[in-house]
Amino acid sequence: MPTPTxxxxxxxxxxxxxxxxxxxxxxxxxxxxxxxxxxxxxxSTIGGLTGELQSLGLVTEQxxxxxxxxxxxxxxxxxxxxxxxxxxxxVDRIAVALVGLGGQVLAGRNRGHxxxxxxxxxxxxxxxxxxxxxxxxxxxxRCLGIGCAVPGAVRASDGLVRFAPNLGWYDEPFTELLxxxxxxxxxxxxxxxxxxxxxxxxxxxVGFSEAVYLSASVGIGGGFLVGGRPxxxxxxxAGEVGHMQVDSLGPTCxxxxxxxxxxxxxxxxxxxxxxxxxxxxxxxxxEVIEAARASDSRARTAVEEVAEWTxxxxxxxxxxxxxxxxxxxxxxxxxxxxxEPAVLDSxxxxxxxxxxxxxxxxxxxxxxxxxxxxxxxxxxxxxxxRPQAVSRAG
Amino acid sequence: MPTPTxxxxxxxxxxxxxxxxxxxxxxxxxxxxxxxxxxxxxxSTIGGLTGELQSLGLVTEQxxxxxxxxxxxxxxxxxxxxxxxxxxxxVDRIAVALVGLGGQVLAGRNRGHxxxxxxxxxxxxxxxxxxxxxxxxxxxxRCLGIGCAVPGAVRASDGLVRFAPNLGWYDEPFTELLxxxxxxxxxxxxxxxxxxxxxxxxxxxVGFSEAVYLSASVGIGGGFLVGGRPxxxxxxxAGEVGHMQVDSLGPTCxxxxxxxxxxxxxxxxxxxxxxxxxxxxxxxxxEVIEAARASDSRARTAVEEVAEWTxxxxxxxxxxxxxxxxxxxxxxxxxxxxxEPAVLDSxxxxxxxxxxxxxxxxxxxxxxxxxxxxxxxxxxxxxxxRPQAVSRAG
Numbered sequence: 001m002p003t004p005t006x007x008x009x010x011x012x013x014x015x016x017x018x019x020x021x022x023x024x025x026x027x028x029x030x031x032x033x034x035x036x037x038x039x040x041x042x043x044s045t046i047g048g049l050t051g052e053l054q055s056l057g058l059v060t061e062q063x064x065x066x067x068x069x070x071x072x073x074x075x076x077x078x079x080x081x082x083x084x085x086x087x088x089x090x091v092d093r094i095a096v097a098l099v100g101l102g103g104q105v106l107a108g109r110n111r112g113h114x115x116x117x118x119x120x121x122x123x124x125x126x127x128x129x130x131x132x133x134x135x136x137x138x139x140x141x142r143c144l145g146i147g148c149a150v151p152g153a154v155r156a157s158d159g160l161v162r163f164a165p166n167l168g169w170y171d172e173p174f175t176e177l178l179x180x181x182x183x184x185x186x187x188x189x190x191x192x193x194x195x196x197x198x199x200x201x202x203x204x205x206v207g208f209s210e211a212v213y214l215s216a217s218v219g220i221g222g223g224f225l226v227g228g229r230p231x232x233x234x235x236x237x238a239g240e241v242g243h244m245q246v247d248s249l250g251p252t253c254x255x256x257x258x259x260x261x262x263x264x265x266x267x268x269x270x271x272x273x274x275x276x277x278x279x280x281x282x283x284x285x286x287e288v289i290e291a292a293r294a295s296d297s298r299a300r301t302a303v304e305e306v307a308e309w310t311x312x313x314x315x316x317x318x319x320x321x322x323x324x325x326x327x328x329x330x331x332x333x334x335x336x337x338x339x340e341p342a343v344l345d346s347x348x349x350x351x352x353x354x355x356x357x358x359x360x361x362x363x364x365x366x367x368x369x370x371x372x373x374x375x376x377x378x379x380x381x382x383x384x385x386r387p388q389a390v391s392r393a394g
Numbered sequence: 395m396p397t398p399t400x401x402x403x404x405x406x407x408x409x410x411x412x413x414x415x416x417x418x419x420x421x422x423x424x425x426x427x428x429x430x431x432x433x434x435x436x437x438s439t440i441g442g443l444t445g446e447l448q449s450l451g452l453v454t455e456q457x458x459x460x461x462x463x464x465x466x467x468x469x470x471x472x473x474x475x476x477x478x479x480x481x482x483x484x485v486d487r488i489a490v491a492l493v494g495l496g497g498q499v500l501a502g503r504n505r506g507h508x509x510x511x512x513x514x515x516x517x518x519x520x521x522x523x524x525x526x527x528x529x530x531x532x533x534x535x536r537c538l539g540i541g542c543a544v545p546g547a548v549r550a551s552d553g554l555v556r557f558a559p560n561l562g563w564y565d566e567p568f569t570e571l572l573x574x575x576x577x578x579x580x581x582x583x584x585x586x587x588x589x590x591x592x593x594x595x596x597x598x599x600v601g602f603s604e605a606v607y608l609s610a611s612v613g614i615g616g617g618f619l620v621g622g623r624p625x626x627x628x629x630x631x632a633g634e635v636g637h638m639q640v641d642s643l644g645p646t647c648x649x650x651x652x653x654x655x656x657x658x659x660x661x662x663x664x665x666x667x668x669x670x671x672x673x674x675x676x677x678x679x680x681e682v683i684e685a686a687r688a689s690d691s692r693a694r695t696a697v698e699e700v701a702e703w704t705x706x707x708x709x710x711x712x713x714x715x716x717x718x719x720x721x722x723x724x725x726x727x728x729x730x731x732x733x734e735p736a737v738l739d740s741x742x743x744x745x746x747x748x749x750x751x752x753x754x755x756x757x758x759x760x761x762x763x764x765x766x767x768x769x770x771x772x773x774x775x776x777x778x779x780r781p782q783a784v785s786r787a788g
Contacts, residue, residue, distance in 0.1 A: 210628045222714070226620050233716020234604045234752050240713035243744055245706050247642040248653075257709070257744040259642075312639050315651070319634035320616070320714065322627020350637055350651040358628050 016041065016049050017387045021058060024078045025102055025384060026201055031064065031073040050076050056390050057142065058082060058101065058383070078102035082390075083140040084379035085131045087148040088191065088372040089123060091166045091218040092281045096130040097369075098138050099376035103202060105369075107134060120172040128181045144390070146184055147379030149191040149371035150174065151219060156236030159188040165254040166219045187378045192221025192329075193230055193239055194374025195364070199327045200225055201377060203365030208324040212317055213370065214241060215329030217281070219254075220262045220313075221371075224321065246312055264309035267331045273302030282368065285331055289338040306331075307339035311346030318347075318359050325360045329370050333363035410435065410443050411781045415452060418472045419496055419778060420595055425458065425467040444470050450784055451536065452476060452495065452777070472496035476784075477534040478773035479525045481542040482585065482766040483517060485560045485612045486675045490524040491763075492532055493770035497596060499763075501528060514566040522575045538784070540578055541773030543585040543765035544568065545613060550630030553582040559648040560613045581772045586615030586723075587624055587633055588768025589758070593721045594619055595771060597759030602718040606711060607764065608635060609723030611675070613648075614656045614707075615765075618715065640706055658703035661725045667696030676762065679725055683732040700725075701733035705740030712741075712753050719754045723764050727757035 019039050024030050036046045053059045057079060064075040080100030088095040097108040109130055117123065127148070135143060152164020159175025179186040196205065196213035205211040209228035215221050222241030224231035231238045242262035243255050250259025263269065267285050268278035274288045275298055291299035310332055318326065328336050336343055343361075364370050383390050413433050418424050430440045447453045451473060458469040474494030482489040491502040503524055511517065521542070529537060546558025553569025573580040590599065590607035599605040603622035609615050616635030618625035625632045636656035637649050644653025657663065661679050662672035668682045669692055685693035704726055712720065722730050730737055737755075758764050777784050 226625060227623065229621065231620060231715070234718045235716060237752075238714060238716040240716075243713050244638060244640075244710035246639050248640065249643060253744075255744040260744075316638035316710075319637050320632060321625070322629060322632040322634075324628045350647075350649040350654075358631075 013049075013052075014386060014388060016045070017053060018385060020046070020049055020076065021053060021078075021387050022384050024059060024076050025380065028102060029062075029075050029077040031075050033073040035076065047074075050074070053387060056387060058387055058390060080104060080106065081141045082144055082383070083138065083142070084144050084376050085134055085146045086372050086376035086379065087127055087131065087146065088369075088375060089127065089148060089150045089167070090191075091118075091151060092279075094123070094126055094130060095369075095372050096127070096134055097372055097376065098134050098140070099373070099380075100140065101144075101380065103373070103376070105373075106140070107138060109134060118167045118169070120169060120174055120177065123167075124174065124177045124181055127178060131182060142391075143184065144383050145379040146178070146182065146186045147194075147375035147377070148175070148178070148186060148188040149194045149375040150188055151191050151217070151221060153237040153240065154188050154190050156232060159186070161188070162235075162237065185382075187381075189375065189378050190221065190223070190236075190239060191215070191371035191374075192223035192241075193232075194223070194378060195221065195329055195370035196223030196225055196327070196374070197230065197377050198366055198370045198372075198374035199364060202373065203370060204327045204362050205325050206365075210321065210323040211325050211327065212321060212323045213327045213329060213364070214314070214317070214332055215364070215370070216262070216266045216331040218266055218268060220265060220332075222317070224323075226321070241313065241317065244313065244316060246309065246316075261309070261313045265306055265313065265332070265335075270302055270306045270331065270335070273305055274299045275302075282331070282334065285334050289334060292338065303335060303339050304342045307335050307342035308346040310335055311343040311349075314343070314361065315347050315350060319350075323359055325362065327362060327364050327370075329364040330368060333367075336361070336363055407443075407446075408780060408782060410439070411447060412779060414440070414443055414470070415447060415472075415781050416778050418453060418470050419774065422496060423456075423469050423471040425469050427467040429470065441468075444468070447781060450781060452781055452784060474498060474500065475535045476538055476777070477532065477536070478538050478770050479528055479540045480766050480770035480773065481521055481525065481540065482763075482769060483521065483542060483544045483561070484585075485512075485545060486673075488517070488520055488524060489763075489766050490521070490528055491766055491770065492528050492534070493767070493774075494534065495538075495774065497767070497770070499767075500534070501532060503528060512561045512563070514563060514568055514571065517561075518568065518571045518575055521572060525576060536785075537578065538777050539773040540572070540576065540580045541588075541769035541771070542569070542572070542580060542582040543588045543769040544582055545585050545611070545615060547631040547634065548582050548584050550626060553580070555582070556629075556631065579776075581775075583769065583772050584615065584617070584630075584633065585609070585765035585768075586617035586635075587626075588617070588772060589615070589723055589764035590617030590619055590721070590768070591624065591771050592760055592764045592766075592768035593758060596767065597764060598721045598756050599719050600759075604715065604717045605719050605721065606715060606717045607721045607723060607758070608708070608711070608726055609758070609764070610656070610660045610725040612656075612660055612662060614659060614726075616711070618717075620715070635707065635711060638707065638710060640703065640710075655703070655707045659700055659707060659726070659729075664696055664700045664725065664729070667699055668693045669696075676725070676728065679728050683728060686732065697729060697733050698736045701729050701736035702740040704729055705737040705743075708737070708755065709741050709744060713744075717753055719756065721756060721758050721764075723758040724762060730755070730757055 078101040082101040098106045153162040175188040199205040211225040213223040220242035222239040243260045247259035253260035456469045472495040476495040492500045547556045569582040593599040605619040607617040614636035616633040637654045641653035647654035
């Protein structure tokens, strides 16, 4: 018999270090006893591995008495001195967060774009300043990288933003520019793709391997997990849900086509239906929803209208993907909370009952921070994958 | 260091037998020399494995001189005495084929449904008789199973047809009924899911791991490969492309909703637009296309109209999946061949250029037989996966 390609001891060590680091990063402080059981390794092996992670500065060990009796077990704690800076470039604002290994948000700041500031050089400079301020204000010793979420299609190979119509970006080398400006590693992903990742790790999609995250602000983003893996498509552009034509008589979309889903659903659509000025973002949407509750009939009609189109789009996606869970973010979560029956009514306006019976619909577990926290996960990914390669510097 | 979970020698043998059998099934007769190279095993190991497959009756070995010089190499040939019966239950007709290991179609028959014969007991009886006739007329010694394609959502766990609106089936235990009637193993899948599988193995999607198969007859079916694996969703119902709402003012669909894609695209839609009676199937569609070529302006408008809606649906799907290839079957292939520019015109009516640039659109490589040949692959799958478990009987 031939020998199959072997797993060498170096590779095995990497895989085991990774398993431990991912466990404590995802689930928080974990006893060696639990790690031993979970990983199916023996106690002394676990001790050797956690010792190595400790010497790499990635975890600390504390002595803890667990369960009140029995001998104390070492508690393996992710070391928050290792941080990443997560960035969410929205249409209205830039959000930045300092996130420690283990997923804790340690600090954050938001800044609105000025009018016309979507110019990529402006955005790169704003982001760079916010990242620098965030790191300067922090006492954490090692920055592992910068992760960015953008509302557009990002080329997987190099982080080029291929198109982000709501920022007016086409083929912008945002990632490269920011990495040069900061002299730090930068990774960029589509906001909704990062949203589904974060919701899967820490939010409303934990435990589901067939999951959809849909989030609307000005446009609509979609992120998908298929068999537990992110749906990327061949170049990383998959998940563009906003440009399904749903209404042949609908308005012309920024993309040039007519009646796209995102011309029927989103913050500004809702605001316009309610007779208000567009551009107010989530607070303005919340005001309309409050007015609808307080019997403002125009506001109520606007909410119901957007809820109906929300359900129509979700129906298409559920029929295509047969997911376990659809997680709603941004304006879709606001509309869902305000008008769940209206969303369900149009969602269920079809006799294709089966995928629907399988599917939970729920608002994001991480509020509006799913893309931001997904960007943090993107920045942590290289170290989580290869703990030994962590740089000693910061 | 701990020992990782080992691959035992039995399992290793199964994996290697599988690799050889799948290679010859997919690529046809293959020399031991090529197998040796491709599988990275040594010559004597390959000899032992092909010997075992021979004793299982799954391959034969022939002596061949390859390339004109050098010593002769044994040619490993899939043994066509092993057959499956593939069944495609369409809305208009039932197609049955006898397919040998290696993928050769050895015999086939078609039968139209009588009006009202969509009743599941009728269909089971028709299929059973066609299968029995096919096997009775064949001299092949071992039937490995029956694979069926149906135009509906099939529950992965037991082959229950959860809904097939164009047959009027809801929760029909078609698979169980047919297996009981024939006293043979029966597997059933969605026709388009099987279509993409067949196109991936032997058709227009060979070599593409991000692939879409879209086929229209009365309804539209969609089958998807994501990362080389079939998109199933949590229960096997994924890929229902026909019920995306594309036209808010469109006609009411069989599913109960309004303006679904399949109310705008399909055989009967085209026939009605052209002023003809629905129900004539592909030959009637071919007549309309021929009339359009011969300057029948009503026919031409009908073809252009369906071509436009075809492009609108493909655009949504390409934006969602960012595939390498979209393979068109049935009426969509006919329309594509007749009016490719009109399809592309509406497909490209949007500035989301990137996924499009990645995507080939082409007609099915297997004509209208993709679902039928995919059903054959479904029936071969258990033996291809576990050659040693092949039953000695037939």
